[in-house]
Amino acid sequence: MRLQGKTAIITGGARGIGRAMAELFAAEGARVLAGDMSALTYENPSVEGYTLDVSDPESCRACFDYAVERFGKIDILVNNAGITRDALTRKMTDDMWQKVIDVNLGGIFNLTRLVGPHMQExxxxxxxxxxxxxxxxxxxxxxxxxxxKAGMIGLAKTWAKEFAMKGGNVRVNVIAPGYTMTDILSTVPQDLLDKFAAMTMLGRLGKPEEIAKAALFLASDDASYVTGHVLSVNGGMRL
Known part of the structure; x- marks a missing residue:
């Protein structure tokens, strides 16, 4: 029970890696608020769903206020929500570019700028x-x-410095997963999945539970001296 008595917010917690983290954290004793645009695809008495649009600052503010009122404080934040809008650069539209930046990068800023100082206090x-x-x-x-995703690493390293100031003792780390079997990959042709697997030292794709276990380590006191770190969980991927 490595997270006994702790409260966690996990964005993108309705399915995939987010679900795996939410259920594992709950099994380890945490009370979890799973923020997502979609309803939860599972039931867990220790996981509460919350409708959250991370790209909307007001939605993030409401989520933060609710979590503090509901649980008293926030001990863990996992910025997991993300989307893809893939295209070659010469074919990428303004909307495709901006939507991904707003959700994947702006979204972690919108929530962390509230939660980070709260943890610091x-x-x-x-x-x-x-x-x-x-x-x-x-x-x-x-x-x-x-x-x-690269910008996320820069933000995390900056926050590891900022939120540790004046004895804040807030740890900020990054997990960089390789190709992991979630709903996003369910429509990818098998020959491409085999190609991705062949690019790893272990010869296979990742499982959501394997990313969740890495997150559990970083969330727990087992990682009490780990901050500003990028943990690559990719089976030894070679690009």
Whole structure:
């Protein structure tokens, strides 16, 4: 029960990696508020769904206020919500670019600028940003997504410094998953999935539960001396 008595907000918590994290955190004793535009695809007595649009500052403010009123304080924030709008740069529209930036990068700013100072005042907390192997290495057809996920790393390293000031003791880290079998990959042809798997040292794609276990480590006191770090969970992917 590594998260016993702690409260966590997990964005994008309705399905996929977000669901895996929410259920694992709950199993480890946390009370979880799973923010998402969609309803939860599962039932768990320790996980509460909350309608959240991370790209909307007012929606984030309402979520933050609700969490503080409901639970008293926030101990863990996982910035997981994200979308894709893929196209080669020469074919990428303004809307495709802006929507991904607004959700994947602006979204973590909108919520963390509220939660970070709150944790700092309470002298502790863990913020985890879910980036991507694409944010580390880039990817053809994903200029918007790569930019947002790379920007996330810069924000996290900055916040690791800012929220630790004056004894804040807030840890901020990044997980950069490789290709992980979620709903997003369910429509990808098998030959491409096999290609992605062959790019890893372990010869397979990741599972949401494997990303969740990495997040559990960073959220827990087991990682009490880890901050400003990018943890690549990608099976040894070679690009």
């Amino acid at each position: 309470n002298r502790g907390g863990s913020i985890i940003c879910i980036s991507s192997v694409v944010g580390e290495y880039g990817n053809i057809g994903q200029a918007n997504y790569a930019a947002a």
